[in-house]
Amino acid sequence: MSDSPAKAYLGVPVRRPRVAFFELSSCEGCQLQILNNEASLLDFLSLVEVVRFREGMSGGSDEYEIAFVEGSVTRDDEVGRLQKIRETAKVLVAFGSCACFGGVNQLKNRFCLDWVKKEVYGDHPVETAEVRPLDAIVQVDLRIYGCPVKKEEVEKIVTHIAIGSDITYPRYPVCMECKANGNVCLYDLGEPCLGPVTRAGCDSWCPNNRAGCWGCRGPSDDMNILQLVDIMKRHGFSEETILDRLECFGGFSGHLEGLKK
Amino acid sequence: MIFRVIEKAELRSLFTMLSAANRVIGPVGVGLDRSGRQLYGFEEVHDFDRVALDYTMTSLSAKKYFLPYREIMATFTMDNKDWQKRIDYNIDAPFVFFGMHACDINALNRLDKVLMGSVYPMPYYAAKRKNAFIIGIGCEPQPNCFCRSMGTDTALHGFDMFITDIGDRYFIEIQSDTAFNFLKKIRTGEPVEADHLSFMKTGAGKNEKFAASVDTTDLTKILDMEFQSEVWKQWGDKCLGCGTCANVCPTCYCYSVEEEVSIDLTAAAKVKKLYSCNLIDFAVVAGGHNFRPERHSRLKYRYYHKHRGFVEAYEESLCVGCGRCGEACLADITVPEVIASVREGRKTDGQ
Numbered sequence: 001m002s003d004s005p006a007k008a009y010l011g012v013p014v015r016r017p018r019v020a021f022f023e024l025s026s027c028e029g030c031q032l033q034i035l036n037n038e039a040s041l042l043d044f045l046s047l048v049e050v051v052r053f054r055e056g057m058s059g060g061s062d063e064y065e066i067a068f069v070e071g072s073v074t075r076d077d078e079v080g081r082l083q084k085i086r087e088t089a090k091v092l093v094a095f096g097s098c099a100c101f102g103g104v105n106q107l108k109n110r111f112c113l114d115w116v117k118k119e120v121y122g123d124h125p126v127e128t129a130e131v132r133p134l135d136a137i138v139q140v141d142l143r144i145y146g147c148p149v150k151k152e153e154v155e156k157i158v159t160h161i162a163i164g165s166d167i168t169y170p171r172y173p174v175c176m177e178c179k180a181n182g183n184v185c186l187y188d189l190g191e192p193c194l195g196p197v198t199r200a201g202c203d204s205w206c207p208n209n210r211a212g213c214w215g216c217r218g219p220s221d222d223m224n225i226l227q228l229v230d231i232m233k234r235h236g237f238s239e240e241t242i243l244d245r246l247e248c249f250g251g252f253s254g255h256l257e258g259l260k261k
Numbered sequence: 262m263i264f265r266v267i268e269k270a271e272l273r274s275l276f277t278m279l280s281a282a283n284r285v286i287g288p289v290g291v292g293l294d295r296s297g298r299q300l301y302g303f304e305e306v307h308d309f310d311r312v313a314l315d316y317t318m319t320s321l322s323a324k325k326y327f328l329p330y331r332e333i334m335a336t337f338t339m340d341n342k343d344w345q346k347r348i349d350y351n352i353d354a355p356f357v358f359f360g361m362h363a364c365d366i367n368a369l370n371r372l373d374k375v376l377m378g379s380v381y382p383m384p385y386y387a388a389k390r391k392n393a394f395i396i397g398i399g400c401e402p403q404p405n406c407f408c409r410s411m412g413t414d415t416a417l418h419g420f421d422m423f424i425t426d427i428g429d430r431y432f433i434e435i436q437s438d439t440a441f442n443f444l445k446k447i448r449t450g451e452p453v454e455a456d457h458l459s460f461m462k463t464g465a466g467k468n469e470k471f472a473a474s475v476d477t478t479d480l481t482k483i484l485d486m487e488f489q490s491e492v493w494k495q496w497g498d499k500c501l502g503c504g505t506c507a508n509v510c511p512t513c514y515c516y517s518v519e520e521e522v523s524i525d526l527t528a529a530a531k532v533k534k535l536y537s538c539n540l541i542d543f544a545v546v547a548g549g550h551n552f553r554p555e556r557h558s559r560l561k562y563r564y565y566h567k568h569r570g571f572v573e574a575y576e577e578s579l580c581v582g583c584g585r586c587g588e589a590c591l592a593d594i595t596v597p598e599v600i601a602s603v604r605e606g607r608k609t610d611g612q
Contacts (some may be wrong), residue, residue: 007526008343009522011342017394043525046525098549155524158524162526163522164528171541172542173503175501175503175508176504179330179508180331182321185320185589188295188320189292190295196505196591197501221542222554224498224500224502224592227498227499227592228501228591
């Protein structure tokens with residue numbers, strides 16, 4: 001994409017890694033977030049050399065160090081592609097909730113696959129299997145959560161890669177950011193919200209707009225999901241409402257034992 | 262202490278005078294909850310009619326105007342091998358706080374002890390605290406209020422003037438010469454014996470309305486004795502570990518510091534963010550060891566800091582009994598219930 005010279009940080013030249021973007025089953029909305037930030041796009045491109053990015057450039061090279069892979073695995077050919085990416089990349093990044101947890105796609109795992117195919121494709125069936133996140137197939141080195149990812153967080157991670165700083169995520173839940181933003185608690189307004197169990201880092205994007213959290217960033221560390229389910233029931237939300245939220249992005253799939261009938 | 266009385270309509274004149282030249286923060290209605298109950302918050306106000314003088318309790322404390330949730334401590338500009346550091350203590354123009362309850366004034370007094378009275382005062386806090394003109398206002402005890410148990414239902418200092426509604430007029434306590442001089446510009450009167458009686462009657466009437474209480478007798482010692490009590494684990498099972506109690510608390514001041522580098526690598530900032538001891542990584546040290554990996558131990562230490570450690574250091578609790586944490590906790594963990602359960606060595610009914 002851009003061939004501007006490598007930057008320096010405090011006089012030390014910063015190496016500009018070759019980066020490629022890939023998409024499996026997804027809406028490609030996470031990649032769009034990168035392009036969405038015109039104000040800092042050139043700075044972003046001066047930190048990494050993008051060699052493959054079909055939303056932003058033609059052609060592309062297969063020589064890259066960091067692979068950002070968006071989407072979940074739903075077909076056999078995607079398994080092959082993902083394994084090939086893994087062989088090439090030094091660092092494989094699961095980019096967005098589909099790549100991390102299966103995302104919205106994995107909702108279909110709730111149903112019988114034949115029924116799903118019939119419902120969606122009618123008399124023109126396509127090959128589609130149970131939805132899996134990237135780490136069900138290959139080793140994932142770094143996860144960037146969110147549906148979509150928050151571009152500020154992606155930029156922060158890329159900056160940290162450039163200057164060699166640790167990459168850390170908030171381990172606490174969304175409530176921390178929501179309270180700091182001065183929001184009225186969604187439960188006070190009678191809305192369900194997964195903020196108390198969902199990893200922060202989104203700056204409480206949805207609650208800031210008076211919409212309850214759907215858990216797209218997956219569970220925070222040491223979250224207390226059983227207590228939250230109790231609280232939701234006490235607030236009068238049905239088991240169906242609760243499960244719909246918790247199952248929406250797949251982040252809580254390993255924690256729903258005992259909640260499903 | 263100097264006292265004055267003013268006609269109720271004169272308060273508007275005071276507000277108009279103060280807001281003409283200053284930023285004014287005050288209690289305002291911020292919407293209704295699901296059961297139609299009015300919710301309150303502190304916001305900048307320009308119109309006296311927006312000020313909710315009879316507000317019950319704001320969901321968030323006044324803390325953010327003194328200890329912002331996110332505050333830049335230093336910024337850096339970097340130019341090749343050279344760099345420059347710039348520190349701004351955020352000493353803005355003075356501001357007016359129009360209508361703070363006694364619990365929140367006492368909370369600031371506790372923060373003063375830690376953030377201004379210690380060997381290393383925090384200039385970021387002091388800049389705002391010293392620049393605030395605080396008008397206190399009397400309140401009605403709410404179901405979760407237990408300030409009377411904590412000795413914080415009245416404020417002795419830490420404000421400029423305090424307003425009490427004594428029926429047809431306001432009774433005013435004057436603490437600073439700034440307040441005295443401001444009041445010279447509106448119509449005030451010397452209180453007479455009848456006003457003193459009305460003031461005392463108002464205070465006595467308020468005392469009868471407290472529903473919640475905490476028994477603080479020997480509490481520091483009891484907390485030491487009950488360090489291993491099973492009740493901590495039971496409360497820990499309920500705790501969401503979300504940090505909401507600390508965020509709504511007027512005295513929780515713990516923070517984390519992060520360095521942020523701009524994406525063009527030419528600027529950086531050292532940013533302070535309020536944190537909570539209930540969060541999973543609060544007690545993580547270099548090397549990765551976590552001294553408090555379980556929720557119950559983190560919840561317990563929050564109580565020990567408020568009700569034991571601070572009392573031993575400063576002879577008063579860090580909890581001012583405002584009741585916000587119990588009000589905000591989705592898991593219904595309230596200070597009166599937790600302390601009662603520890604005292605009894607068992608959980609209270611209904612838990």
